[in-house]
Amino acid sequence: MVNDMKTLTPEWTQEIDRRRESLVTLRRDFHRHPELSFEEQRTAGIIADRLHAAKLDVRTGVGRTGVVGVLRGDRPGRTIAWRADIDALPLIEALDAPFTSGTRGVMHACGHDGHTAVALTLAEILSARRAQMAGTAVFIFQPAEEVFGGAEPMIAAGVLDNPRVEEIYGLHLTTQTAVGKVDVKAGPSMASADFFDVEVKGQGGHGAYPHLSMDPITAAANILLGMQNLVSREISAHAPAVLTVGQFVGGTKHNIIPASAVLRGSLRTFDEKVRAQIKQRLRDYAAHMARAYRTEAALSFQADGCPVVINTDKESAFVHACAAGELGAAALADSPPVMASDDMSLFLRARPGCYFRVGIAPGDDRPHPHHAPEFEMHEGGLPVGLRLGLTVMLNALGA
Ligand SMILES: [Zn+2]
Numbered sequence: 086m087v088n089d090m091k092t093l094t095p096e097w098t099q100e101i102d103r104r105r106e107s108l109v110t111l112r113r114d115f116h117r118h119p120e121l122s123f124e125e126q127r128t129a130g131i132i133a134d135r136l137h138a139a140k141l142d143v144r145t146g147v148g149r150t151g152v153v154g155v156l157r158g159d160r161p162g163r164t165i166a167w168r169a170d171i172d173a174l175p176l177i178e179a180l181d182a183p184f185t186s187g188t189r190g191v192m193h194a195c196g197h198d199g200h201t202a203v204a205l206t207l208a209e210i211l212s213a214r215r216a217q218m219a220g221t222a223v224f225i226f227q228p229a230e231e232v233f234g235g236a237e238p239m240i241a242a243g244v245l246d247n248p249r250v251e252e253i254y255g256l257h258l259t260t261q262t263a264v265g266k267v268d269v270k271a272g273p274s275m276a277s278a279d280f281f282d283v284e285v286k287g288q289g290g291h292g293a294y295p296h297l298s299m300d301p302i303t304a305a306a307n308i309l310l311g312m313q314n315l316v317s318r319e320i321s322a323h324a325p326a327v328l329t330v331g332q333f334v335g336g337t338k339h340n341i342i343p344a345s346a347v348l349r350g351s352l353r354t355f356d357e358k359v360r361a362q363i364k365q366r367l368r369d370y371a372a373h374m375a376r377a378y379r380t381e382a383a384l385s386f387q388a389d390g391c392p393v394v395i396n397t398d399k400e401s402a403f404v405h406a407c408a409a410g411e412l413g414a415a416a417l418a419d420s421p422p423v424m425a426s427d428d429m430s431l432f433l434r435a436r437p438g439c440y441f442r443v444g445i446a447p448g449d450d451r452p453h454p455h456h457a458p459e460f461e462m463h464e465g466g467l468p469v470g471l472r473l474g475l476t477v478m479l480n481a482l483g484a
């Protein structure tokens with residue numbers, strides 16, 4: 086398949102050109118009306134309506150607010166899935182534009198509005214030329230990526246089994262890459278993520294008499310400082326890992342020693358063995374350290390967390406060939422794997438495939454980081470993603 090990869094014929098590129106404006110309009114509409122994880126009612130409604138209009142078989146309420154559209158081509162071929170995530174984040178947008186978020190405190194600050202618009206347009210293009218399309222395309226619109234909550238229930242609902250999906254693809258837009266560039270990485274390409282709580286229990290009392298209490302604040306502070314040694318002293322320098330505590334909660338007043346304190350943080354790695362090792366050692370370390378301060382610590386992890394995004398070799402080489410053929414070798418960026426995470430990893434654990442990145446850097450000197458109020462995309466990256474997505478799908482389906 087890699088060798089006889091076909092580039093888009095003029096008929097297909099015309100379909101993309103015809104939809105350039107509507108692609109941007111659609112993305113701006115989602116941007117104007119962002120919805121938090123598992124609350125994507127309006128977004129899911131628009132997706133379902135448009136998939137219905139394009140004559141796909143549509144299932145709604147999959148994994149709560151997810152939508153699946155199945156498109157059968159007129160010629161025999163393979164069954165390939167395209168996945169897009171659809172949720173927004175709890176942030177107040179800094180951008181002042183006509184399509185700035187109309188819901189204060191909610192913002193598409195990760196580009197999922199663009200992912201949704203590209204995937205919908207991709208489905209509409211394939212549907213418009215169904216007679217030339219081989220195989221079956223399954224479009225998975227996943228809710229709640231930002232809380233790592235949507236992929237698992239969709240997989241449990243059988244989105245990969247009915248019909249039986251052979252491979253899965255998708256893209257993430259990134260402000261770290263220039264417009265016109267794409268990044269296709271085989272193997273581990275996005276980190277695992279685990280959210281944890283360390284609850285330290287002591288004995289509260291008067292601030293004047295610490296010797297009569299068991300101070301959980303001092304114990305938690307020492308656990309916080311020491312846990313970084315797990316990364317620097319117990320993990321190979323060749324294995325990237327990050328432990329971050331983002332929240333330290335405890336106490337009510339200057340002179341009261343509280344009964345408990347909580348640390349909340351995240352762990353990121355690129356290797357399942359390293360991930361398991363740090364999780365186990367963090368548990369032992371927190372417990373022993375707490376005991377040294379006459380307190381007790383309990384470590385808990387939220388659900389299962391999110392595994393490493395691992396793109397399979399063959400499918401990554403295939404997407405790489407599609408990108409080189411369709412966009413030119415100069416379009417291929419080669420940045421290192423990112424410490425961000427994505428529950429696309431669960432789909433990629435179930436089926437071979439590739440999750441690649443598409444550049445949307447705005448091109449000014451200001452930073453526009455994902456998950457920040459200043460996030461902003463250059464919409465010129467959207468048709469690039471669409472073009473590569475269409476090439477990937479047509480070739481994988483059996484062009
Ligand atoms: Zn995100």
Ligand SMILES: [Zn+2]
Nearest residue numbers: 195196197257
């Ligand atoms: Zn994202």
